[in-house]
Amino acid sequence: MGLSRGVAVIGGGMTRFHHRFHQDKTSRELFVEAAAEAMDSVDNGITLDDVEALYVGNFSNDAFEKQAHTGALMADWLGLAPRAATRIEDACASSGVAVNVGVLAVASGAYDLVMVGGVEKMRTLSTDEVTDTLAMAADAYFEVGAGFTFPGLYAAIASAHFAKHGSSWEQLGAITIKNHHNGTLNPKAHYQAEIIDTAARLGERQGMIFEDEMEFLRSDINAVVAHPLRLFDCCPISDGASVVILASEKVAKRFTDTPVHIRGIGQASDTMALHDRSDITTLTATKLAAEQAYKMAGVGAPDIDVADVHDCFTIAEVLATEDLGFFAKGEGGKAAAEGWTALDGEKPINPDGGLKAKGHPVGATGVAMVYEMYKQLRGEAGERQVANAYLGLAQNVGASGATVSVQVFGR
Amino acid sequence: MGLSRGVAVIGGGMTRFHHRFHQDKTSRELFVEAAAEAMDSVDNGITLDDVEALYVGNFSNDAFEKQAHTGALMADWLGLAPRAATRIEDACASSGVAVNVGVLAVASGAYDLVMVGGVEKMRTLSTDEVTDTLAMAADAYFEVGAGFTFPGLYAAIASAHFAKHGSSWEQLGAITIKNHHNGTLNPKAHYQAEIIDTAARLGERQGMIFEDEMEFLRSDINAVVAHPLRLFDCCPISDGASVVILASEKVAKRFTDTPVHIRGIGQASDTMALHDRSDITTLTATKLAAEQAYKMAGVGAPDIDVADVHDCFTIAEVLATEDLGFFAKGEGGKAAAEGWTALDGEKPINPDGGLKAKGHPVGATGVAMVYEMYKQLRGEAGERQVANAYLGLAQNVGASGATVSVQVFGR
Numbered sequence: 116m117g118l119s120r121g122v123a124v125i126g127g128g129m130t131r132f133h134h135r136f137h138q139d140k141t142s143r144e145l146f147v148e149a150a151a152e153a154m155d156s157v158d159n160g161i162t163l164d165d166v167e168a169l170y171v172g173n174f175s176n177d178a179f180e181k182q183a184h185t186g187a188l189m190a191d192w193l194g195l196a197p198r199a200a201t202r203i204e205d206a207c208a209s210s211g212v213a214v215n216v217g218v219l220a221v222a223s224g225a226y227d228l229v230m231v232g233g234v235e236k237m238r239t240l241s242t243d244e245v246t247d248t249l250a251m252a253a254d255a256y257f258e259v260g261a262g263f264t265f266p267g268l269y270a271a272i273a274s275a276h277f278a279k280h281g282s283s284w285e286q287l288g289a290i291t292i293k294n295h296h297n298g299t300l301n302p303k304a305h306y307q308a309e310i311i312d313t314a315a316r317l318g319e320r321q322g323m324i325f326e327d328e329m330e331f332l333r334s335d336i337n338a339v340v341a342h343p344l345r346l347f348d349c350c351p352i353s354d355g356a357s358v359v360i361l362a363s364e365k366v367a368k369r370f371t372d373t374p375v376h377i378r379g380i381g382q383a384s385d386t387m388a389l390h391d392r393s394d395i396t397t398l399t400a401t402k403l404a405a406e407q408a409y410k411m412a413g414v415g416a417p418d419i420d421v422a423d424v425h426d427c428f429t430i431a432e433v434l435a436t437e438d439l440g441f442f443a444k445g446e447g448g449k450a451a452a453e454g455w456t457a458l459d460g461e462k463p464i465n466p467d468g469g470l471k472a473k474g475h476p477v478g479a480t481g482v483a484m485v486y487e488m489y490k491q492l493r494g495e496a497g498e499r500q501v502a503n504a505y506l507g508l509a510q511n512v513g514a515s516g517a518t519v520s521v522q523v524f525g526r
Numbered sequence: 527m528g529l530s531r532g533v534a535v536i537g538g539g540m541t542r543f544h545h546r547f548h549q550d551k552t553s554r555e556l557f558v559e560a561a562a563e564a565m566d567s568v569d570n571g572i573t574l575d576d577v578e579a580l581y582v583g584n585f586s587n588d589a590f591e592k593q594a595h596t597g598a599l600m601a602d603w604l605g606l607a608p609r610a611a612t613r614i615e616d617a618c619a620s621s622g623v624a625v626n627v628g629v630l631a632v633a634s635g636a637y638d639l640v641m642v643g644g645v646e647k648m649r650t651l652s653t654d655e656v657t658d659t660l661a662m663a664a665d666a667y668f669e670v671g672a673g674f675t676f677p678g679l680y681a682a683i684a685s686a687h688f689a690k691h692g693s694s695w696e697q698l699g700a701i702t703i704k705n706h707h708n709g710t711l712n713p714k715a716h717y718q719a720e721i722i723d724t725a726a727r728l729g730e731r732q733g734m735i736f737e738d739e740m741e742f743l744r745s746d747i748n749a750v751v752a753h754p755l756r757l758f759d760c761c762p763i764s765d766g767a768s769v770v771i772l773a774s775e776k777v778a779k780r781f782t783d784t785p786v787h788i789r790g791i792g793q794a795s796d797t798m799a800l801h802d803r804s805d806i807t808t809l810t811a812t813k814l815a816a817e818q819a820y821k822m823a824g825v826g827a828p829d830i831d832v833a834d835v836h837d838c839f840t841i842a843e844v845l846a847t848e849d850l851g852f853f854a855k856g857e858g859g860k861a862a863a864e865g866w867t868a869l870d871g872e873k874p875i876n877p878d879g880g881l882k883a884k885g886h887p888v889g890a891t892g893v894a895m896v897y898e899m900y901k902q903l904r905g906e907a908g909e910r911q912v913a914n915a916y917l918g919l920a921q922n923v924g925a926s927g928a929t930v931s932v933q934v935f936g937r
Contacts, residue, residue, distance in 0.1 A: 119530040119635040141667070168793075177588045182666035184617040187928035190795045191802075197814050199793035200929065201623050202615045206595040212612050216627060223633035224530040225791075255593035256552070380636075382579075382610035384601045391602075403608050517598035518611065 117411065118222040121364035123374035124524070125228075126161065127486040128152025132305045132355035132474030134238040142176055142185070142236040142356070143192040149232060149356035149479075150193050157360060158371035163193065165370075166360070167226040169200040170217045172210025172233035173478035178248040179239050189232065204478075206252035207427060209233060210357065211481025211511025211520035215380045217361050218522075227366040232358035233483070235476035245352050249477070252514040254387040265427070266349060268389055268515045270341035273430040276396045277343065279445075284343050286448030287429035288332045291347045293457055294426065294465055298472030300458075300499035305353045305474030348429040353474030357483040375492045378414070378506070379523040381407030387517045398516035401438035405510070405521045409440075412523040414506060416440030419462070419523070421491050421501040423484035425512035426469040432456075435510055436464060439521075463501045466491065481520060484509035488524045528822065529633040532775035534785035535935070536639075537572065538897040539563025543716045543766035543885030545649040553587055553596070553647040553767070554603040560643060560767035560890075561604050568771060569782035574604065576781075577771070578637040580611040581628045583621025583644035584889035589659040590650050600643065615889075617663035618838060620644060621768065622892025622922025622931035626791045628772050629933075638777040643769035644894070646887035656763050660888070663925040665798040676838070677760060679800055679926045681752035684841040687807045688754065690856075695754045697859030698840035699743045702758045704868055705837065705876055709883025711869075711910035716764045716885030759840040764885030768894040786903045789825070789917070790934040792818030798928045809927035812849035816921070816932045820851075823934040825917060827851030830873070830934070832902050832912040834895035836923035837880040843867075846921055847875060850932075874912045877902065892931060895920035899935045 128149045130137070137145060154161055173185040182188065183202075190200035203213040210233025217231040237245050250264045258268070276282050291310060298304035308316075314331030318324055325331040337345045367374040381404035389395050409415055416439055424435035433447035441462050442450045450456060456464035467473050467487045470480060488507035490496045507524040539560045541548070548556060565572055584596040593599065594613075601611035614624040621644025628642040648656050661675045669679070687693050702721060709715035719727075725742030729735055736742040748756045778785040792815035800806050820826055827850055835846035844858035852873050853861045861867060867875035878884050878898045881891060899918035901907040918935040 117635055119633070169795075175588050175594055177586050177662055180666055181662050181670070183586055183615060183662040184664075184798065184925055184928060186616055187795045187924060188665070188798050191798045191928065196796050196928075197794040197811055199626075200616075200795040201627065201793075204594060204613045204615055205597055205611075215610075216612065216631075219631045219634040219636050220627075222530070222635065223630040224528055225630050225633065251588055251592050251594040253595075254599070255591055259592070382612075383608040384580075384598045384611040385607050387595065387599050387602045400608055513598060514595055517595060517602065517607075 119224065120222055122218045122221045122361050122377045123364055123367040124359050124377065124485060124489045125362050125367050125370045125374050126153045126157040126360040127358065127489045128156055129303055129357035129483050129486050130355045131303045132353040132476055134352065134354050137354040142180055142234050143188055145236060145354060145356040146189045146232060146234045147192055149358040153358040153360055161370060163195055165228050166195060166198060166230050168198055168220060168229045169195055170213045170229060170231045171202050172213035172481055173202055174204060174206060174209050174235055175248055175251065179236050205518040206513030207477045208481055208511040208513030208518045208520050209478045212382060212518065214481060214485055214522060215382050215520055218377055218380055221361055221363050228362040230358060230360055231482060232356060233479035233481055234356040235478040236354045237352050237476060238354050242352060257388050266341040266344055269428040269430055270344045271389060272395050273343050276430060276433065279396050282433060282445065282448035285329065286452045287348055288329055289452040290429040290432050291332065291471060292328050293451065294469040294471040297458060297466055297499055298468030301467045301473060304468040304472050305351050306472045344428055350427050350470040350475040353476045355474060355476035355479045357479045357486050359482055359485050359489065373493055375489045376525045377522060378525045379408035379412030381405060381521040383519055385517050389515050397444065398434055398438050398512065398519060400516050400519035401435060401510060404519045405439050408521040408523045414523060418506050419508045420504045420506050421463045421466060422508040423465055423467065423487050424510045426465060426471050427475060429471065431512065432464065432469065439510060458499060458501060466496065466499045466501050481511035484511060485522065492524055492526050530635065531633055533629045533632045533772055533788045534775055534778040535770050535788065535896060535900045536773050536778050536781045536785050537564045537568040537771040538769065538900045539567055540714055540768035540894050540897050541766045542714045543764040543887055545763065545765050548765040553591055553645050554599055556647060556765060556767035557600045557643060557645045558603050560769040561641065564769040564771055572781060574606055576639055577606060577609060577641050579609055579631060579640045580606055581624045581640060581642045582613045583624035583892055584613055585615060585617060585620050585646055586659055586662065590647050616929040617924030618888045619892055619922040619924030619929045619931050620889045623793060623929065625892060625896055625933060626793050626931055629788055629791055632772055632774050639773040641769060641771055642893060643767060644890035644892055645767040646889040647765045648763050648887060649765050653763060668799050677752040677755055680839040680841055681755045682800060683806050684754050687841060687844065690807050693844060693856065693859035696740065697863045698759055699740055700863040701840040701843050702743065702882060703739050704862065705880040705882040708869060708877055708910055709879030712878045712884060715879040715883050716762050717883045755839055761838050761881040761886040764887045766885060766887035766890045768890045768897050770893055770896050770900065784904055786900045787936045788933060789936045790819035790823030792816060792932040794930055796928050800926050808855065809845055809849050809930060811927050811930035812846060812921060815930045816850050819932040819934045825934060829917050830919045831915045831917050832874045832877060833919040834876055834878065834898050835921045837876060837882050838886060840882065842923065843875065843880065850921060869910060869912060877907065877910045877912050892922035895922060896933065903935055903937050
């Protein structure tokens with residue numbers, strides 16, 4: 116897979132991911148907020164007239180707002196009509212895939228400059244209803260019909276990984292602590308508190324004092340959601356939107372001296388149902404999508420300086436860092452526990468707090484990852500800036516891995 | 527807009543569009559049925575290994591089957607995994623837009639050969655529920671909240687068109703009669719009976735005898751749905767799937783000596799809400815998408831020999847034939863009444879029966895139009911074959927025109 120011409124990111128914006136701060140906003144309002152920041156971020160200025168098409172990743176506004184046709188809706192509210200507007204839905208990888216679709220649209224020669232965004236307004240529904248809605252991304256007949264929702268599916272993955280590779284729940288705890296720490300450095304994150312501070316706050320309510328984070332994470336306050344996964348192994352339910360602006364390399368030069376180049380993209384699928392796979396401790400689609408992206412970029416896993424990966428559950432970060440080739444299979448949890456994936460580690464993962472602390476408005480997540488890589492590679496990530504970030508990677512997973520998109524970015 | 531390389535259609539298939547015949551099938555089964563026919567249709571043979579990516583247009587499996595993530599699901603059931611799979615949702619234009627996305631993906635150089643399909647399994651719900659579900663394609667807050675569903679929106683368009691351009695409900699009746707006649711020649715059509723025969727059958731039940739079709743259409747049996755639109759002005763609710771196979775011009779040569787060339791594509795958006803438009807008797811997005819497609823193809827409206835247009839309601843066919851430039855504004859209804867758009871007319875429209883008689887499983891409609899143009903331009907349309915069909919056009923509309931895709935095809 117090679118592209119007819121190169122594509123670069125020239126701007127990006129996102130709302131804070133949260134629920135309470137967005138209570139009175141609809142998805143269209145969230146999207147406009149993110150798009151406005153993205154437009155403002157373009158170094159040499161840009162107008163809506165420069166934007167030739169819009170691609171919107173959205174999982175299920177249908178269920179959340181009884182509003183489909185999300186592409187045209189966002190174009191309308193942005194004032195982008197009559198430009199072409201397209202909604203992409205690939206479960207939680209909706210906007211990661213939308214980025215790839217946008218890249219191909221520019222590479223095709225049809226457009227020189229496009230906007231790609233993602234949005235999800237989830238907190239119109241209760242936690243139970245959201246869980247049922249998200250379950251539509253699994254196999255409705257053979258998984259959901261048997262009682263599975265996503266915490267259960269990822270719990271099965273975790274149990275299998277523990278059994279087969281000797282990883283442990285304590286290693287997942289290390290990922291929770293790291294990602295919540297990174298969240299404290301990200302003003303757009305849903306959660307911006309260290310786990311130790313959360314432990315003190317929640318402990319006080321129940322008259323409990325915790326020696327350290329792990330004691331808190333082992334306590335009943337961190338309730339079991341689906342064994343072995345507990346509450347703090349799961350990402351929160353957030354509302355939010357994210358937008359990036361892509362241009363052909365040639366056109367990008369008009370808008371900025373420091374574009375972030377899309378060096379490689381990849382996308383793969385897998386069986387919908389977990390029970391159809393020979394090994395549930397690896398996401399084959401991650402491996403294949405990464406292979407495509409690395410090959411197009413002419414780089415390998417060791418070359419990547421910083422990555423955003425899809426940690427909808429802590430175990431998913433373990434699988435991602437292994438399947439992307441950062442660590443050997445079975446070593447992802449250990450690497451996190453040993454600090455390799457910390458902001459100042461050898462391979463910083465999820466410097467923005469990841470889905471775990473930043474939040475996961477599902478349709479917005481893939482583009483928010485690209486936003487983070489754009490910020491990191493331009494050295495604009497503030498307190499969470501990774502030193503010497505030349506090559507970045509984003510990995511966005513749909514459902515339990517039936518869809519995975521990967522992008523490799525370079526300065 | 528120009529493409530880096532040309533793209534052609536090398537195969538196509540579709541299920542019959544119907545509800546009763548598909549009662550026991552899920553969307554995945556319908557899709558596999560259409561894909562199998564598309565694969566079998568390729569002249570020199572093809573295997574799944576040749577298919578590099580899948581694009582699926584689907585409006586709201588979410589609502590109809592509580593099943594999202596439709597792209598990966600269809601790839602899984604086809605045995606296409608781990609190939610990249612992407613779902614596109616742009617209301618009733620979902621698979622028309624998916625065709626354009628597939629064309630751009632091939633033109634980009636990323637893939638040489640892709641499958642593009644559409645599917646909708648609607649008859650899991652009652653007519654009332656389907657109407658409410660489809661209304662999610664309109665503006666949920668400002669149109670649906672005010673009581674509008676699509677029959678009402680298109681009724682407003684019809685009333686305005688009658689008032690402004692002097693067109694009449696009798697002209698719409700002529701479209702009903704024509705499209706149902708064409709449906710009798712199409713073994714894949716939902717309805718395969720002449721209106722005069724339907725009049726006899728339904729009249730007999732009520733002890734009524736009708737002199738001609740128009741007397742029947744004017745009778746109470748043809749109940750008013752939303753004035754001035756009556757039951758036979760509305761397309762039925764159908765289940766079905768459709769699939770086409772696209773390849774770069776170079777690769778297409780390996781698979782067939784008679785590919786159908788995609789000469790031009792276009793896509794445009796408009797305001798979601800009808801009340802935000804200065805004139806509701808024209809779909810601006812149709813005009814703009816057609817302009818793009820004509821320009822890329824280097825042809826004009828008079829050059830088109832046959833077209834499939836989006837007649838979700840009879841009035842929509844009037845707007846389409848005017849906005850595509852086939853007839854002057856205000857002359858579309860008259861042209862139909864005078865027989866210009868009949869199979870043997872100067873400008874045959876909807877030779878397959880259109881949405882009106884062929885049926886409208888919404889996500890499957892855009893690709894089914896491409897399937898029809900593929901058949902027509904290869905001279906394989908059987909009894910409904912249009913003579914001397916060299917240039918064809920497909921126009922797929924989302925909602926009340928907030929999304930429109932157009933493709934121009936050539937032998």
